[in-house]
Amino acid sequence: YAIYLGPDTNTPAPWVNIIANPAFGVMVSETGSGFTWYGNSQRNRLTGWSNDPVLDPASEAFYIRDEESGFFWSPTASPIREGSAYRARHGAGYTVFEHNSNGIEQELTVFVPVDETGGKPIKLQRLRLTNASSRKRRLSVTYYVELTLGENRESSQMHVITNWDDDAQILLARNSYHPEYGERIAFVAITPQVDSYGGDRGAFIGRNRSLANPEAMELTRLSQRTGAGLDPCAVLRTVIEIAPGECCEITCMLGQAESVKQARELVHSYRQDHALEEALHQTKAWWDDLLGTIEVKTPELAADLLINRWLQYQSLSCRIWGRSAFYQSGGAFGFRDQLQDVMAFLYAKPELARSQILLAASRQFKEGDVQHWWHPPSGAGIRSRISDDLLWIPYVVAHYVRTTGDQDILKAEVPFLNIPLLADDQHEVFSTPEVTFERATLFEHCQRATSRGLTVGPHGLPLIGTGDWNDGMNLVGAAGKGESVWLRWFLCELLQGMAELASLLQQPELSQTYQNDRYSLIQRVEQAGCDGEWYLRGTFDDGSPLGSATNSEARIDSLPQSWAWLSGAANMDRANQALESAWQNLVLQDENLVLLFTPPFDKSEPSPGYIKGYPPGVRENGGQYTHAALWMAMAMARKGDGERAVQILRMLNPIEHARDAEAVWHYGVEPYVVAADVYRLPGRVGQGGWSWYTGSAAWMYRAWIEEVLGLQVQNGQMRVNPVIPATWSGFSLRYRHGETIYEIQVENPQGSQRGVAWVEMDGQRVPGGVIMLERDLVKHQVIVRMGGPLQ
Numbered sequence: 001y002a003i004y005l006g007p008d009t010n011t012p013a014p015w016v017n018i019i020a021n022p023a024f025g026v027m028v029s030e031t032g033s034g035f036t037w038y039g040n041s042q043r044n045r046l047t048g049w050s051n052d053p054v055l056d057p058a059s060e061a062f063y064i065r066d067e068e069s070g071f072f073w074s075p076t077a078s079p080i081r082e083g084s085a086y087r088a089r090h091g092a093g094y095t096v097f098e099h100n101s102n103g104i105e106q107e108l109t110v111f112v113p114v115d116e117t118g119g120k121p122i123k124l125q126r127l128r129l130t131n132a133s134s135r136k137r138r139l140s141v142t143y144y145v146e147l148t149l150g151e152n153r154e155s156s157q158m159h160v161i162t163n164w165d166d167d168a169q170i171l172l173a174r175n176s177y178h179p180e181y182g183e184r185i186a187f188v189a190i191t192p193q194v195d196s197y198g199g200d201r202g203a204f205i206g207r208n209r210s211l212a213n214p215e216a217m218e219l220t221r222l223s224q225r226t227g228a229g230l231d232p233c234a235v236l237r238t239v240i241e242i243a244p245g246e247c248c249e250i251t252c253m254l255g256q257a258e259s260v261k262q263a264r265e266l267v268h269s270y271r272q273d274h275a276l277e278e279a280l281h282q283t284k285a286w287w288d289d290l291l292g293t294i295e296v297k298t299p300e301l302a303a304d305l306l307i308n309r310w311l312q313y314q315s316l317s318c319r320i321w322g323r324s325a326f327y328q329s330g331g332a333f334g335f336r337d338q339l340q341d342v343m344a345f346l347y348a349k350p351e352l353a354r355s356q357i358l359l360a361a362s363r364q365f366k367e368g369d370v371q372h373w374w375h376p377p378s379g380a381g382i383r384s385r386i387s388d389d390l391l392w393i394p395y396v397v398a399h400y401v402r403t404t405g406d407q408d409i410l411k412a413e414v415p416f417l418n419i420p421l422l423a424d425d426q427h428e429v430f431s432t433p434e435v436t437f438e439r440a441t442l443f444e445h446c447q448r449a450t451s452r453g454l455t456v457g458p459h460g461l462p463l464i465g466t467g468d469w470n471d472g473m474n475l476v477g478a479a480g481k482g483e484s485v486w487l488r489w490f491l492c493e494l495l496q497g498m499a500e501l502a503s504l505l506q507q508p509e510l511s512q513t514y515q516n517d518r519y520s521l522i523q524r525v526e527q528a529g530c531d532g533e534w535y536l537r538g539t540f541d542d543g544s545p546l547g548s549a550t551n552s553e554a555r556i557d558s559l560p561q562s563w564a565w566l567s568g569a570a571n572m573d574r575a576n577q578a579l580e581s582a583w584q585n586l587v588l589q590d591e592n593l594v595l596l597f598t599p600p601f602d603k604s605e606p607s608p609g610y611i612k613g614y615p616p617g618v619r620e621n622g623g624q625y626t627h628a629a630l631w632m633a634m635a636m637a638r639k640g641d642g643e644r645a646v647q648i649l650r651m652l653n654p655i656e657h658a659r660d661a662e663a664v665w666h667y668g669v670e671p672y673v674v675a676a677d678v679y680r681l682p683g684r685v686g687q688g689g690w691s692w693y694t695g696s697a698a699w700m701y702r703a704w705i706e707e708v709l710g711l712q713v714q715n716g717q718m719r720v721n722p723v724i725p726a727t728w729s730g731f732s733l734r735y736r737h738g739e740t741i742y743e744i745q746v747e748n749p750q751g752s753q754r755g756v757a758w759v760e761m762d763g764q765r766v767p768g769g770v771i772m773l774e775r776d777l778v779k780h781q782v783i784v785r786m787g788g789p790l791q
Contacts, residue, residue: 004087014029014031015088016326018318020318024037027324028110030088032058040376042323042331044178046149046186047059048148048152058079061144064102066137072217073102084101092287093287095110109126114287124270128247130242131246138240138241140238141240141250142222144234147173159175170189170264171189171199172260180378185260189267191238192238196222197224197226198222200226202230204223222237251271253266293736294348294733294735296704299727306654311701312344318673320342320352324693327690327691327692332373333375335363335389336388339360341695346399347711347737350403357400364449365418366448367448368449369383369452371383379417381433383419384428385478390453394447395493397410397443402497405714413441414439417435427474457482457539460528461485468538474609475607478541478609479541480541485529485535489566489567490567495521499518530574534578537597546608553603555597556582558597562634566635586632599616617679618677624677625676626674626677627676629652630648645723649708654671654673657671669689676690709724711735718770718772721756722786726752728748730746732745740776740777757787757789758790760785
């Protein structure tokens with residue numbers, strides 16, 4: 001995605017790229033600023049993170065200086081902004097900055113190596129300079145890194161010690177007081193050979209100066225000062241000569257190794273000829289391979305751009321690996337969060353899901369509940385009374401096994417955690433639990449979660465606890481009596497999955513028990529969860545309704561209406577009416593918004609919790625919360641209403657919010673990644689909220705691929721059951737399974753929204769429309785004719 005910055009233009013808020021591998025990452029904005037981390041993007045920032053969308057201050061910078069005139073500038077728009085234009089191109093795994101000024105063509109490429117081994121703990125930057133003038137130029141390139149080596153400079157800078165490794169020509173830094181990464185060595189290097197270096201930020205910037213005008217750029221050499229007691233930074237300078245028309249490349253490296261030896265080896269390896277170019281090629285190829293598993297071509301070009309590239313990239317680079325972005329830099333794993341994210345990779349990279357499932361299971365307490373979130377590597381996190389966290393492990397495991405056929409994962413043994421139970425007056429506790437010697441199969445972990453989660457409140461509905469997906473409703477059931485209708489539908493779907501898993505493990509009695517529990521839940525929710533034309537959201541501790549037509553605030557909430565369909569457990573007539581009510585009340589076609597609930601919380605009592613801390617119409621408090629809006633789109637598809645399903649998805653597509661310059665400035669955030677929320681705050685209706693760090697990207701991918709386009713893979717079998725607008729004449733889909741390519745052409749000559757008349761593969765009709773998947777090096781042509789019933 002290319003961003004142009006002229007002398008008087010800027011983006012309305014920083015448009016960033018999250019570039020990461022499993023352990024290392026960097027966030028860069030269109031101005032070139034950003035930050036770098038290793039392991040945990042909150043606890044171990046190598047350089048500083050900022051949440052200032054106005055200044056977007058740099059913590060890493062490049063300077064180019066003409067050694068004859070002394071004039072210096074930056075190849076990016078920060079920290080020195082010149083009058084000529086800049087261009088930033090964000091891609092999958094890399095960002096490229098381009099700028100032409102002072103007779104020099106400048107191209108800076110930033111990436112983090114990733115390959116099948118995972119990748120290295122290093123950020124590589126290649127600055128390519130071309131002499132476009134008619135005379136020989138002598139230039140210096142200065143690479144500046146403001147070291148943090150912790151959560152923030154204020155708390156870590158006094159502990160950071162730098163030293164110059166003359167043999168390896170690298171500057172090293174360590175924070176031995178870091179409680180989790182104290183043994184690791186940060187390193188900074190530049191090629192060609194270093195002319196001078198420094199480790200003192202004060203000496204580089206100077207008194208009453210800034211990075212836009214540092215004192216050291218007016219000096220012939222850097223300070224050469226390193227050691228303890230300094231304001232730590234790493235700054236390296238190299239000098240080059242370029243003939244007219246000649247191109248020169250400077251390589252800069254920033255990383256954190258497990259030892260000085262590894263740091264030297266990493267730097268040496270990337271100083272070899274063509275090493276950086278090969279690493280960049282491998283990184284692009286790795287991402288292309290992942291993102292190319294499924295490629296679609298539909299009448300919705302804006303959807304194609306997201307489906308084919310950005311949705312899975314956003315989910316993996318930011319949510320699963322980086323766990324950081326401009327608006328939030330959490331660093332921790334959320335129990336429910338990344339479990340949901342990895343479901344979007346079951347077709348492309350199922351091992352990601354397998355690994356996350358086992359990791360999440362290891363954060364379960366022996367009583368069955370789980371950590372709401374935890375920080376790697378220590379495991380410090382929150383034990384809470386949130387009611388849905390623990391239930392996502394059986395839900396995701398059932399979906400994983402159903403899709404991949406991997407039953408062995410159910411027998412994998414995983415330990416439990418142990419800390420004292422929450423006291424009666426405690427809603428949550430932050431601690432570092434011990435890992436017990438007790439181990440159990442993954443299936444038993446799922447059983448304990450299910451058993452713990454099958455609570456019953458005063459009206460026969462499950463207890464909401466201190467939140468049930470919507471953490472902001474933390475006071476609805478804090479006293480232990482408030483209930484959740486959404487959670488009941490979710491449990492119905494979960495129990496169906498547990499019954500399937502029990503059957504696979506040859507436990508028919510247990511399977512029947514889960515089916516009986518499911519049936520009982522269905523009866524109780526239909527009796528106690530209805531409110532006329534839609535389903536309640538739940539009840540407060542005092543028994544008063546939440547999400548009722550009698551409420552002045554939050555009269556109707558989308559979650560129970562959507563999940564009545566997604567669970568497949570609701571009475572058909574009531575589910576139809578509930579979803580229609582959600583469409584009429586929550587889908588604002590004129591404003592291009594799909595609300596979570598309406599009206600927002602403001603003054604009503606009893607208080608639902610900290611959700612009222614958001615202004616009405618912001619985030620979960622009655623704005624568009626994209627995660628939930630996608631469930632409504634999926635529910636429409638399950639209902640068979642392809643027109644409305646696609647209409648909702650079109651409204652949620654960020655590209656549709658940036659069709660012209662005025663819309664771009666109004667929407668504010670990046671148009672190439674999904675925003676977690678969109679405001680309905682007076683004066684800011686339609687403005688994007690948090691971007692990048694949201695589970696909405698993974699759910700949007702699944703909504704398009706599985707529900708609308710209808711690609712369904714289960715245990716080595718493939719079906720295609722689209723639910724599309726009647727105006728679509730068809731679409732194409734390319735799916736790679738192992739080395740086998742399936743070129744799928746869907747035809748819709750009768751203008752149907754759903755239903756498949758027949759399926760052909762390589763000219764032969766496929767009985768029942770079920771294709772047995774292969775993995776060999778072969779290509780198959782598949783034609784799906786819509787119109788039903790299946791022949």
